[in-house]
Amino acid sequence: MTSVNLADAKAHLSELVAQAEAGEEICITRRGKPVAHLTKVQAQRRPVALAALRAVTDTMPMQTIGAGELLRQMRDESRY
Template structure:
């Protein structure tokens, strides 16, 4: 994690914010001691609707063969 003193942080705030937004946190120091960390804000995830997920899986057709048979056929037949 890069370290920047507070005076340089003031002078280069836009660059430091861009760096943090890209996923690299920045430690800000005062008199050589860490006082703050600049990090990106994580976007909140939408919760998964179990009803929607169930409706999606219910609408999918069942496979005619087992997963093992399917993989064996891919492995032995087509030779990718």
């Protein structure tokens, strides 16, 4: 974790934000005492709409062969 005093944080905010975005934690201090932490924001995950997913998958035909065999067929039928 990088520690930066408040005056330096004001002067180099863009650089500190870039470092935080890259995954580094920044501790901002005032008179040597921690007052804030700058960290990367975790992307919020949207919940899966199960009804919509089921509506899509119910319209798909069932596969007659396994995934491995399907990939082998696709590979063998392709031109390199």
